[in-house]
Amino acid sequence: MGRKLDPTKEKRGPGRKAGKQKGAETELVRFLPAAAEENSKRLSSRARKRAAKRRLGSIEASKTSKPLGTKLSPGELRKEAVQTQGKKRPAPAHSSDEEEEEEDSEEDGEVEQRALWDSEDSDAEMVDDYGANLNSEDEGEKLLPIERAARKQKAQEAAAGDQWSDEEIDEEEEMSPESGSTKDEADRGLQINVDEEEFILPPAGEMEQDTQAPDLQRVHKRIQDIVGVLRDFGVQREEGRSRSEYLNRLQKDLATYYSYGDFLLGKLMELFPVSELIEFLEANEVPRPITLRTNTLKTRRRDLAQALINRGVNLDPLGKWSKTGLVVYDSSVPIGATPEYLAGHYMLQGASSMLPVMALAPQEHERILDMCCAPGGKTSYIAQLMKNTGVILANDANAERLKSVVGNLHRLGVTNAIISHYDGRQFPKVVGGFDRVLLDAPCSGTGVISKDPAVKTNKDEKDVLRCAHLQKELLLSAIDSVNAASKTGGYLVYCTCSIMVEENEWVVDYALKKRNVRLVPTGLDFGQEGFTRFRERRFHPTLRSTRRFYPHTHNMDGFFIAKFKKFSNSIPQAEIGNSATGTSKNLDLPDLKGQDSSKSENSSQPAKKAKAATKAKPLLQKGQRPKKASFQKLNGISEGADSELSTVPSATKAQMSSRLQDSSQFLGKANVPKKPKRTGKLKGQAQKSQSSEKAASLRQSTLPKGRDTGTPSLPSLSETQATPRLNEHGQTLGKAKGAGKKAKFQKENGTPKDPQVHTVSPLKSSRPPPAKKRKTASGSNRQRLFS
């Protein structure tokens, strides 16, 4: 889309513009050295066209071999930057041997240029020819002299030391010695000889050079030379000099040339191979293209694009992967202040920021938590995908930035959002049980250096580790806020705008070890896979499903995205008491005996957990555990949290009801010994009943699962525990009031029968886990219980 403004195209025809004076270029031709190899002048117009076509065909191949051929690379500072984005170049396929000849000689470079212009002109000639063939050909040539002068100079520099650009363009080219013309090789050899002489200088001498104002030209040349040497180290190295010396030199030079701090550059050198490192550094010098996201709540992408084009904005759709994105090439009006922007038709958002929401894939009528939402781009994207149904809780810890969240959400017409100002680590205590959670964690920002160059120097080892620590805490809180038993969800997306392994793979690996989650594919079909090993660290193999994005390969901000699925609401305890392996592979296998404790406790009180662990928590059925957990989660929040239950999957309720019906008869019995009190926690009473409860629960836990319906009071305790929750919140399944009271009382007293009850008072100690256990010998169970 967008008008193709092509000032070089000659205007022909009877109109006003055709009669105007042509530009300076046409005048200058008279003074510049005549276009030398103009044998084309002597050809007829037809012959010229044919020649042009021939040349065009041979040269185009080089252009298409460039790896960054997507529309998302207008910022690239390569030769093709000469062509404006508006042009559509034909894309033929061709042999690659043409490339080498071309890159090495300036003439070919010019020919390529001319061929492109010619191709356009010849096309134009076919279509609309008012008899000005000569003119068009000439015009193609007229441009060239000026270009030629510039290109001569460029080519000189290029031939002299441009090894790494060659390397990018000519990937098939052999490493240094064999490739290129002998002239180039000699040049390179010469260069390196010169460098080697420098290297021979004692280190003190080199340091001296640094303290003087560094000559950037020389530094740049040295960088290229070292890269060339490193590429073929065996052959090109200087005797007696180790690879690490070259690397050190390179690091210092890069730090000087691109103004990086040593720490960050060291980290980058660990992360990227040398050639890619240069590309990355170059990409960080240039801003990424401006992208925006259509607000489908108010408009369509097509209509918005049309409206913006009418205002004078040059834009294009973002890519196949996005249905709402647009990339802005240039604009005559401020793109952040158009009436369409103010009316909330679009939001300025980086392309990489759209990806985590696409990975999260929120469904309608879900409950979503966005833990670090400012300035609200991702939150509004979630809302538009959900079509303003369900509820989003948008949270951020920074009050200043929350104002922009409010503004953006109102402007974009998001009505299903609640905005809160909590530290993310306070979830899920505040409220939990979300279907999906998005955590865009605060990070060191090493992926968005092009937006904030200060990151180059002010990031330190401490900063990165501090960020990583915070991210780990936030991630654990986020995982705990997800409801694994959610019908439609149970997913969490963790993303950062950083490329450091400490903040990305390490944090994800940590979470895999600490919680019952696993990684799932993000659903994004492009992007680099995350690392499964990095230097001395080894990560879980599923980390391959995470995605990394870089500015130099994808032309979007550096990003990392990981998608988790929580498969159990219980929190594994790694270090408590006996057993308790608490591994991440905490599949719902009837894990067992001592290991039950690992799955059982959600509470964070060690003492309680220890006791519980010793009591050999029985394993609930697979289905029961998440149900109970979800109940517990919901109930744990507050007594007034009626809303929580609304999200309890009805399936669980149904199951609970079936169990309840079984045990309804037992409720009376269960009620008898206890006198539950609704108000507060009465310790004295608690203890009294605690002991009796304990006995009951002990009995309960000793029973194998299969005997649920057999024993009167035992299963009922667990049942009643569950039912009254339903009861309280009005979702009664016909339970007696007494059952409700009893359960409430139990809840208040922190009955650990249900291992996932954690909200209740920490006083509650030895509450054995609930009854549902597999068939085991009672004796052995009892043994464990009383150990």
Add this chain to the structure above:
Amino acid sequence: MRPLTEEETRVMFEKIAKYIGENLQLLVDRPDGTYCFRLHNDRVYYVSEKMLKLAANIAGDKLVSLGTCFGKFTKTHKFRLHVTALDYLAPYAKYKVWIKPGAEQSFLYGNHVLKSGLGRITENTAQYQGVVVYSMADVPLGFGVAAKSTQDCRKVDPMAIVVFHQADIGEYIRHEETLT
């Protein structure tokens, strides 16, 4: 967060009714669920009932916003409508004013609408009637008060004010701080 008192509700509805008249009922009884108004920190929020339960869990000092903010009560208990309510006023507006493309920018900067910028105006607009301002492309730009009735608008000279500015969407940028 609390529901509005009778008095507050009356004041607010009166204000809103100036713009949308009896369509106000449609705001409350909606086919897709019940919506209600809640007061928090002197601001009135229009929320769906499904959200209220979740919002109840959040502490008062930590709650920043919920649903859509319609406006706020001033210290003297008058109700002031904010531009954030525009999405709900615009579809139900009874009296509308369209302004020419040239005058859009001026209105978005907070200026009143002059006769020279007036494109169209609903018939039978009384003086001092609440109106919603649109661009010629039917994009709602804000709302205001008609300074002249429709008849008077025809007669008056081009530099006279025809619509007093009250709120416009440019405030999302100009007054970002005070939206909350």
